[in-house]
Amino acid sequence: MSTESTSAIGEVEGVEPPRRYDADHPAPVIEPPRKRTGKTPKGSGTNFEMYAWLFMRLSGIVLVVLVIGHLLIQLVLDGGVSKIGFAFVAGRWASPFWQVWDLTMLWLAMLHGANGLRTVINDYAERDNTRFWLKMLLYTATVFTVLLGTLVIFTFDPNIR
Amino acid sequence: MATPTLEKSGKAPEPEAGFADSPYITATFRIRRFNPEVSEDAQWQDFQISIDPKERVLDALHKIKWEVDGTLTFRRSCAHGICGSDAMRINGKNRLACKTLIKDLSPEKPITVEAIKGLTVLKDLVVDMDPFFQAYRDVMPFLITKGNEPTRERLQSAEDRERFDDTTKCILCAACTSSCPVFWNDGQYFGPAAIVNAHRFIFDSRDEGGEQRLEILNDRDGVWRCRTTFNCTDACPRGIEVTKAIQEVKRALITRRF
Ligand code: HEM
Ligand code: SF4
Ligand code: FES
Numbered sequence: 059m060s061t062e063s064t065s066a067i068g069e070v071e072g073v074e075p076p077r078r079y080d081a082d083h084p085a086p087v088i089e090p091p092r093k094r095t096g097k098t099p100k101g102s103g104t105n106f107e108m109y110a111w112l113f114m115r116l117s118g119i120v121l122v123v124l125v126i127g128h129l130l131i132q133l134v135l136d137g138g139v140s141k142i143g144f145a146f147v148a149g150r151w152a153s154p155f156w157q158v159w160d161l162t163m164l165w166l167a168m169l170h171g172a173n174g175l176r177t178v179i180n181d182y183a184e185r186d187n188t189r190f191w192l193k194m195l196l197y198t199a200t201v202f203t204v205l206l207g208t209l210v211i212f213t214f215d216p217n218i219r
Numbered sequence: 220m221a222t223p224t225l226e227k228s229g230k231a232p233e234p235e236a237g238f239a240d241s242p243y244i245t246a247t248f249r250i251r252r253f254n255p256e257v258s259e260d261a262q263w264q265d266f267q268i269s270i271d272p273k274e275r276v277l278d279a280l281h282k283i284k285w286e287v288d289g290t291l292t293f294r295r296s297c298a299h300g301i302c303g304s305d306a307m308r309i310n311g312k313n314r315l316a317c318k319t320l321i322k323d324l325s326p327e328k329p330i331t332v333e334a335i336k337g338l339t340v341l342k343d344l345v346v347d348m349d350p351f352f353q354a355y356r357d358v359m360p361f362l363i364t365k366g367n368e369p370t371r372e373r374l375q376s377a378e379d380r381e382r383f384d385d386t387t388k389c390i391l392c393a394a395c396t397s398s399c400p401v402f403w404n405d406g407q408y409f410g411p412a413a414i415v416n417a418h419r420f421i422f423d424s425r426d427e428g429g430e431q432r433l434e435i436l437n438d439r440d441g442v443w444r445c446r447t448t449f450n451c452t453d454a455c456p457r458g459i460e461v462t463k464a465i466q467e468v469k470r471a472l473i474t475r476r477f
Pocket of ligand 2: 388389390391392393394395396411412415454455456457458459461
């Protein structure tokens with residue numbers, strides 16, 4: 059027995075009629091985002107994900123050496139941060155060794171970080187459109203940073219004024 | 220006959236007085252209830268029952284369903300840890316209700332029981348298992364061979380059988396897959412259980428479909444999404460080294476290429 063829907067005074071303004079669900083009108087269930095169905099697309103058939111996975115581990119190993127070395131030189135040894143200045147950078151980049159070091163670190167860290175964020179986007183973005191645009195933003199930023207950094211390392215001019 | 224009610228938390232009859240050394244304790248079961256025919260919201264409901272702590276969570280659920288609130292809905296079949304129906308999240312960890320003793324759950328505090336995560340809750344502790352079994356089907360969990368069928372059984376050495384022994388123990392309870400944060404976020408990931416069952420055939424010397432299954436798991440939603448969180452290994456009620464099985468599939472894929 060229910061009288062709610064046929065109230066004697068009709069619908070009262072501003073008062074929501076009570077929500078009611080029953081066997082014929084069940085409440086919506088909460089579905090997980092992107093569940094697997096028979097129509098879930100099959101993969102691309104390439105080894106891309108495997109190479110990406112391997113790259114994360116291999117670049118990680120190299121990055122341990124490069125990043126810890128970098129941090130030691132920049133922040134700890136020989137007076138710490140206070141020594142960093144134009145002259146300090148110019149002095150280091152005069153040597154091809156440090157140029158190669160910084161170039162490798164730039165490329166590896168950027169690609170490693172970008173692929174890591176690609177993973178994070180794949181995990182968390184729920185709608186295909188969101189995923190696509192977040193990845194486009196990520197790839198644009200990555201290409202820009204890698205190219206700009208590479209350009210600076212190679213064209214750095216200590217006599218600039 | 221008791222009328223099932225959802226609103227109030229019920230109380231089961233107290234054990235008979237006079238037994239000072241009764242094994243019974245009073246335990247609170249805090250159960251995540253959802254009934255789409257009543258409300259769109261899920262809510263926690265406390266049930267206080269007196270029960271022998273040497274009993275299992277499944278016995279407590281039975282007691283609640285049979286004596287307190289008949290609307291409580293959950294799956295179970297064998298009640299002995301072999302059918303895989305009653306995986307649920309008990310005190311925040313995926314387990315089989317029929318293999319979890321109440322005394323192991325610090326029953327002086329409320330024991331929380333909720334549906335496994337990452338799958339659609341249909342009612343109370345019952346979830347929609349279709350996506351889980353879809354992933355299972357997608358790895359082709361059956362013997363694949365070429366050529367004519369032999370006239371007698373396919374022989375296998377004890378060592379060859381040992382190679383995939385661990386992954387034959389799976390009961391498809393979904394405790395592992397629904398404990399995996401990658402699966403929570405993206406249900407397209409095959410999930411540990413599907414990989415375990417692919418592993419069972421990939422490393423079976425009698426099977427010839429390993430290459431096909433490896434290719435399937437090399438996919439965007441395959442083993443490379445695994446982040447070695449180890450939740451699956453912790454959750455597996457059969458003690459399968461799930462993460463290790465996944466790593467073995469990864470290794471097989473890599474060594475196949477190089
Ligand atoms: C210092 C040495 C480093 C090591 C050994 C290392 C190692 C790794 C490994 C193995 C992964 C994969 C994790 C997985 O798939 O489960 C990873 C993920 C990631 N790394 Fe690194 N990494 C290092 C440095 C960096 C740097 C410098 C950045 C930033 C530019 C970075 C950003 C990321 C991101 C964003 C992820 C993805 C996180 C995730 O999957 O949840 N890492 N790292
Ligand atoms: S691997 Fe273990 S946790 Fe996963 S479905 Fe099989 S029995 Fe359940
Ligand atoms: S009821 Fe069969 S596994 Fe628990």
